[in-house]
Structures are given as structure tokens and as C-alpha cells.
Amino acid sequence: MVLAASFVEDLVRGTLQGLPPGAVYGLIAIGFVLAYKTSGVFNLAFGAQAYVSAALYFQARNEWGWSNLAAFVLAVVVVAPAIGLVLERLIFRHLPPGSSLAKLVIAIGLSVALPNLFELIVGFEPVAGRTPEGLLPNGAGVFYDPLGLYSFSRDELTALVVAVLGAAALAALFRFTAIGLQMRAVVESPRMTELNGIRADRVSAFSWALSSFFAGLAGVLIAPRFNTLSAPDFFNLVVVAIAAAAIGKLVSLPRALAGGLGLGVAIAIIDTFLPRIVERQQWLEPIQENVTPAVPFIVLFALVTLWPELRSSKEQTDPLAGVDPPPPTPAALTRSPWLTRITIVFAVCFFLVAGLVVFLRADASWLFVVTQAVILSTIYLSITVLTGFAGQISLCQGAFAAIGGFTVFQLADRFGMSVLVGAVVGACIAAAVSALLALPLVRLGRVWVAIATLAFAAFFDAVVVKLPFVGGGGTSLLQGTRVPRPVIGPWDLADDKAFLVLAVLVFAVAAYVVSAVKTGTVGRTLAALRGSEVASRSIGISPTRARVTAFAISGFLAGLGGAMLSIQQKNVNYASNFAPFAALFWLVLVVSLGARTVEGAAYAGASFSLMDRIIFQGTFIGWILRSEDRIPGVFPLSPKWRFVLFGLTTIAFAKHPEGLVENGKRNAHVRMAKLSARRDAHREPSADDAVPGEAVA
């Protein structure tokens, strides 16, 4: 009996303990569902919006000395909905319904751009150790202990109460009010809502304001849980919240809250009882610490891949979608071969000259960034294959790259193996993991592939990295994950110039692989699938085989690049190089600049590591003006502008999925063609200028 009593007591305590974090997951899950339900956007930028309000509240309260209430009004009541309104008005209103992939990509861009833009405007810097404070005075210092089992802090209780009230209020709003009904109607079909005499654009603006308000509210309420305010933490929390929301099938607010609370409680209970089981079952010990952080991600991955109803729950198509004109087709590919050749020759010359200058003149820090640019370009080629060729958005390329890096580290550390052999082995392991991961994903829609890979990235981040045979476990905390530089015969690649040559060679091989794939069977099969899956299947293409191949190639390239990056930095540096949030920016860069070509990846690599050095610090202006003293006062610009710039560029994805570079070239070509046509027309008016086949009804 005693045993049973203590068991019950532990169970209740575990449950209580799980409620505060559960309330946090629930709060964000509610907001996420709200956004999804009312705007149809898979709003990964929700965390960024929450972060902005939390940081603004903190800034107003602590830096500007405002009262709690005034800071709350500014951050949550004014600014948060305003952000929503601006996003709706400037971006999302103009996207055609049904462009869910474009919306997702833009949301990813925004989750990179928004926090940085905010920090630049307000001058906010996250400072370690300055814990954010809650809404009520002394929220972290006053405790309540109703059952004598667990004390809730005032902050925790506030979050819990607001979460429950918020879910109830929103559910009531949807069920009983006119505007609630209109919001649900608009998300299904704005045009049919209009046919009921309702102004759909106003309703959707209200939806955005409301869900952004909720993001701000959630941000301020959950901030006290963190030691330091930082955008990546908020992003990671959103991934957990998506798991909670998925339990509610992404549409039910009460079930999203229940999902959040359930996750929190489940984790707390596992934490309570698992150590006791491990006492008896020693072999479980290594996984003990890693089970609970993994729970939400495993849940999310499993729900996405195994629960078809989840995916179909919101696929209610707009019956009036046919009213919209078909998406503008990209201005064709009639680029003449000689123009392509000229571009290539020009690029090769440019890179040869630039390379020579770097090789002969550059100092160590320039060599470092140039080498980094080359290696990152190799990694970015993995995105070219997967996103550009196969049309799939993967948010776990960072994990594949990290697999390469950690393999090199482990093989060198344990077996003293050559790092170059390690790099190849690492790339192969990454390819195998990637292909395995692809198997359950090949049948999913593109948005769901993105979510499932995000779950995998978060799982890798929370669990796999901490395993001794991957990230090195406890010892690596002290010693780091050191990686030596290789020696090939007479060449010691500890020399940075020699290593740059190696990096260029590896990139060249990767670029060859990618272009051979592009022109070969695999690339053309993927292009067909990207164009039309039904038509591809009708000529005998197996989507499974083609996509698994794409994932494997992509994993290989990412792993190879990740290994090279670790060798260059002589350390894996997982957190700064490969963490999920860092890797989001990779995708943003490549998609913005051009996911379809090798050049696009090269530009992305250069932008990542060189833009700051060359442009933002004013170096380039200095070269042009031939004097460092005459660089205008606005320089140096903060490197954060890079994130803002490329984050916002994703907005163009809806219209130009092929990226800025390709689009620019295309425009240039069209202009040249027009110019030469005009010249020809001058010479002799020709009757034979009929455009082949203007589509006529």
C-alpha cells in the first residue's frame, strides 16, 4: 500500500511538474493553429514574431524603464498585431491561394529576417544571464503549492491560466461570433466569402492581427523560462509546439492545448520514472538522458508520416480556385547556347583572377573566409539537388553536414584515421541516413516533407548530437570536437593556402557531380516529377526511387561539405555551424539566389561568408573610392543585414522559384533579345515575327 501511495504521489507530482512547460507548448501551439486555421500559412515565423514581442517587452521594461503594463501594451497590444497587419498587407495578401510551399518558404525567410531586423531597429542585443521577467511583479519569486507536491511560480501559473483562457476564448470566438465564422470561411475560399457579401481582405487582415497578437502574448509569457532571450530558442520551441498542434490535427484549438499539456506531462512523468527503471536495467543508461528531449520530435515525425488524416485535414480546396489566372510561367528557357557559354567563360575567368589574387595577396583572415565560402558552396550544392532539382524543401541539411563533420572527428579521434578518408566515409553515412529518412517521406506533400525534416533536424539537435559516439558526449564538452588537418604526401594542408586548393578541388568534384546529375537521367527524371507527378508516373517513373536517389546525393554532398568545414575550422563547432536554425539560413540563401544551378550555390556560399567582409564593412566602397578614409559614415553595417536582406528576398520565391540570379539573367537576356529585335526591325520590317502559339481559347 505504501508503495502504491508513493507511486500515486509521484505520478501526481510528475503531472504537476509537467504542466508549466506544457502550458508553454500549448500557448505556442494554440497560436500556431490559429495562424494555420485563419490564414492557411504554416507559420514557422511564429517563433520570430513571439521573440520580437518578448524582446521588445524586455527592452521597454528594463532599458527604457517603462512600467510592466506600458511595456505590455507596446509589445503585445500595439506592435505584435501591427507586424501581422504589415505581413498580410505587403506579402501574404498577394500570394495566390494554394501556394502553400511558397508561403512556407517565405515564413522560413521571415523567421530569419524578423529577429535581426528588430534587433537592428531597436538596438537590442541579447545579453547572457539577464533573465527576462514576466508580466506580474516578482513572477519568479512568489510560489503557490496547492497540493504540497509541487510549487508553481507566479509566472508559471500566469502562463497556464492564460493558455487555458486563451484556448477557451478563441474556441468561443470561432464558434459563436460572426467574425470567427468569417475567418473560417475566408481561409477555405476568400472568393466564396466575397460572394456572401463579406469583405474577405478585411477579414484576413483581422486574422493576421489576431494570430500575431497571440504570438506576442505567448512570447512575453514564455520569456521567463529562458536565461537569455535568443531567436533560435524561440524557433526550437515552435518545433515542439508544432508537435502539440499536430496532436490537435492542426485545426482544433482545445486539442492543441491538450497536446501541449500532454507533451509537458508525458515528459515530466518519463523523467520521474525512467531513472528508476534504469536502476534495474543498466543497459538503458545511455539513452536515459536523451529520451525526454526527443519525445516531441519523435511524436511530430510519427504523426506526419503515419497519420494520413493529419495531412488531409486541411486540404479543403477552394472550389473557386479556377478563377485565378494560372501562375505566370517563367519567361521560358530560350537562352541561346552562346550566351550560356559566354556566361561560363566569364565566370571561370572571374574566379581564376579572384582566386589568384586571394592566393597571392590575401592574409590569413581573408584566406579563411574565402575557403569557407568555397566549402559552404559545396554544402549548398546539396540544396541545389534536393530543392532545385527535386523541388523538395529539406530543413535538415545541417544535420547531414554535421554527420560528415562528426564522422571525421570520431574516426580521427578514436582510430587516428586520415581525415580525408573520414570525410568520404562521413559523406557516405550522411547519404545513407538521408536515403533512409527519405523512405517514409516520398509520398508526402512538399510542405509535410519540410515539417518532417524539421522534426528530424530538431531530433538530431536535441538527442543525436549528445550521444558519445556522435558528438563525443561529456569529454567533448571539455576538449571540443577537434579535427586535425590532413597531410597528403609532401603537402601539409595545415597551410591555409594548400587547404584552399583542396577545398576548391572538392567543390569542383561536387559541381561536376551536380551538373552530371542535372543533365543525366536522374536530373531529368526529377525535373519531370517536379513538373507533374501524375504525368511522370504515367510514363513509368517511380517517384519513390527518384526521390530517394535525390535525398542520397544531397546527403552525400552535405556530409562531404560538413566534413570539409570541420577540417577547415579544425573543430566541428556544431552549434555555430550546423544547428537547425543556422541551417535555415542556408536554405534561405540558396533559394533566394538560385537553387537550380551550380552558380546559385556558389553565389550563396560567397554571400554567406564574403558579403560581410566586402560590402558591409565598406571595403568594396573603399576600393572603388581608392581610399579607406572616404568610406561613407554608414559603414560598417551590421552583419545582421545579411539575414534581413536574404530573409526578405524569399518573398520573391512565389514568383521566381528559380532564384534571383537566374531571374536576373533571364531578364537581361529578354532585354537583349528585344534590343536586337528592335535593331533588326529598323533594318527591315519583317512579317515573320509571329510568336509561336499564343494560347487561344
Add this chain to the structure above:
Amino acid sequence: MTAVLEARGVTKTFAGITALSSVSLEVQPGERVGLIGPNGAGKTTFFNCLLGVLAPDRGTVLLEGDDVSDLPVHVRSRRGIGRTFQRIELFGESTVREHLLIAERVRRGDGSLWRDLLGRGRPRADELEACDEVLELLGLARLADEPIEHLSLGQGRLVEVGRALMTRPKLLLLDEPSSGLDRRETADLAATLRTVQDEQGFAILLVEHDVELVSSFTERSYVLDFGSLIAEGPTHEVLASAAVREAYLGPEVDAP
């Protein structure tokens, strides 16, 4: 002689509503068969059951006598079903020739990642030749290097036919090929199809609502209405029957 395609008792319900009830049909080699019916009669559902896009609740589909009911779409197409689409489905951002080339490569089944990496993934001379033959046959040779976005709807539909022909089908399923085309374009398409079919000898199953095309193009027809076959037989007899007129025009009009 074994039928190229045989459907036996295909039944499909959606959310309790019967979209198809026990539809049976067969197509002999080299034959041109029509499947007609007013909008919403279940033609598309039936079509999708034949192809494997939908799994019927009951019934079987046989290709040259083999039961293919459990095979996925791409395997059925390798077994000899080619098709076109009502709402045209082309591969964006590629040329006309590229559409045919990829179909040819898939049919040969000799492309692989390793060959690509060895630089042997590019289109080969004999493949190009095979494509050009079909393009010539369809009168598309002039447009071979045009990006697909430059084509008219009628030309696009021909590209779909060409793409399907590259798989050397035993049966070509045409899904409402006249939709979006005017009468002249429809007639041209029909004439081209007839020429190609005479040359290659495959069978055609034409799903259409345009009665004119069906009557001029097919020898035999099946008529679907509310998910059931209401008539079958020689096309001209079928079209003259009162039941079919009623299905199309509603009950009260007196036929002239």
C-alpha cells in the same frame, strides 16, 4: 483474342455516394472505343480506377489478360498504358523534345546514377532519333526545341500524345482531349491521332463529353450516367438511343 484492357465490375464509392457501380468494359487490340457521359457521370473516376490512381472498392482490371488491379500507376504504364490529361500536364521549364526524351529513357530503363556520374546520362543519338521520328509523325518537328510554355493548348496536347507514344503503349487513354480546343483544333487532333494509330496499331480508349468527336472517331462506345453503364454498342447506334439523349439534354426535349 485477348482484350488489351478489360475491366470487370468496377465499383467505387466516395463517402457513401456511389460514383461507379459495377462498370465493365473491354477494349480489343487496335480498336477505338469511346466512353462518354455528361459531366459528373463518373468518367474520370472510372479512368482513374483503370490507371491505378484510385483503388476501386470492388472489381478487377486486366491488361492483356493479366490482373493489374494491385499494381501502382507507374508499373501499369510500363506494362503498356499510355495516357493524356484533361487539364494538360506537362513538365514546366523544358522543351518539347525533352518531354519525349525522358519518356524514352524511362522506357529503355537503362539510366542510372552511375551512368550519369560517368558522363553518360546525356541524350544519346539513337534516343534523339526515336524522338524525332515521333515528333515528325505528330507534326511537332518544327517545335522540338520550343519551351513548353510557348505552345498553344492544342500543341501541348499533341506533346502529351507524343510523350505517351514514347512508352510504346498497347493502349492509349485519352482524357477529354477536346477540352479547351476549338472545333478545328479538335478535328486536327483527331486526324493526327488516326494517322499515328494506323502506323503503330495501339488501341485507344477515348473519354469524352464532346459527342461530335466521339461519333467521328470511335467505332464502339460505352455510355456512363450516374456511375452506371446505360448503353454500349456501335457508336452511332448508341448516340441515337433515347436514353443517351436524355442523359445529355434532360428528359423533356423532343429530339428533332
Add this chain to the structure above:
Amino acid sequence: MTDVLTLDGVSAGYGPFHALFDVSLAVAPGEAVALLGANGVGKTTVARVASGLVAPERGQVRVEGADLTGAAPHRFVRAGVAHATEGRSVFASLNVEENLRLSFRRALGARGVAGALDQAFEQFPALARRRAQLAGDLSGGEQRMLSMARVLVEAPKLLIADELSLGLAPIIVDEIYAQLERLRAEGTALLIVEQHVSHALALCDRVLLLEHGTIIWEGPPADAADRVVARIFEHGEAG
């Protein structure tokens, strides 16, 4: 008397795809006009232009003389134009009652909703039995009744009915046409787009025949039957 709807030299399409070429038509108050033609000739586009769903590239759209060219659909609704669209024209993710509430609330204000609901369910007992069911789970006929119920409570000046009989059993088509007849008796003008011609011909005052985005014939229903049949079945030359 001002025409309730006027299309004046309208050309319209979807991006590069042109569906209508220089279409002019007018519907007088209380008049019933049938717009007939084979599939894909632009009938639905005419309906969409008339309710503001598609903005014309050229030409003018007037409702009771007021120029609404390019205006959003809600302004057409407020001017008295109702449009029962082709295919599913109800919100699948809302239940039957919510579908009705959505339009009643706007048209009649918060107080009028309850009365209007009672009235609608009285007229359509089949819907009353399913009031809490998602509209997406209704049969095609029930969905069509639901969209009629939304229109019937407050009779519009013009109802555009696009392919109301599509895919429905004859008995349900009869019922829907009976409702249209009632509306007409109350003074609502009708623009009926149909592929099935018999019902439309029985109800209408005037017939427009559309082919390839142009009106090719206009006249009384008595003369129309033969031409329509010829068009759809024999493709004989008409007009």
C-alpha cells in the same frame, strides 16, 4: 426601366487564356435569361464576370446602371447580385447552419439570423435534419439546396445560377427549378447557365447561345430548342 445587369463589350480571360470576346448582354428586372452552349465555350466566365469574380480586361459591367467594372465581388452582392457557382458552392469546412449564418448575418444583421434560419429549414426540411453536419459531407443535391437556401431568404435582384443541375438526379433538378420559379415570381431576375437545356428552356424568357467566347444567337426559347440540339449533337450550322 434600368436593366439589372449589363455587360457591355466584355472581353475576359485567365492570364494568357482568353475566354470571352466582346460579349454584350443585358438582363431586365424580373427577366429570366438562359445562357446555353457546349462545355468550355465561356458560359461560366460570363457568370463570373457578372458577379465580379473575374474582372473584365475590356468592357464594362453595370448593375442597375451603376458601373461596377473591376469591383470586388462583395460589392456586387451588396448591389443585389447573387451567384450560385458551378460545382461545390458551399463551405465544406463549415456545417450547414454555419453556412447559412454566414450569409444571413451579413444580409439581415444579428437579429434577423434566427428567423431566417427557421424559414430556411422550413423550406428545406432535408437541410434541417443535417443542420450540424459539415457541408462537405452533404450529397451534391443537398449542397445545391444549401446554396439555394442562402439565396432564397432574402430574394436578390438577380440570381446567377451556374450549372445547377450538374450531376444531380432528375427529381432533385425538378425541385431546384421549382425554387427558381418561386424566386422569379417574387421578382428576381435570373441568369441561368446550363448544359442540360430542357429545364432552362421551360423557365426562361430569352435564350443566349454562346460559342467560343462569343454570343452567336439570341432569341425566344421556342426557337432555341432545335438550334441547341443541333449545336450539341450534330454541329449543324445555326444562326
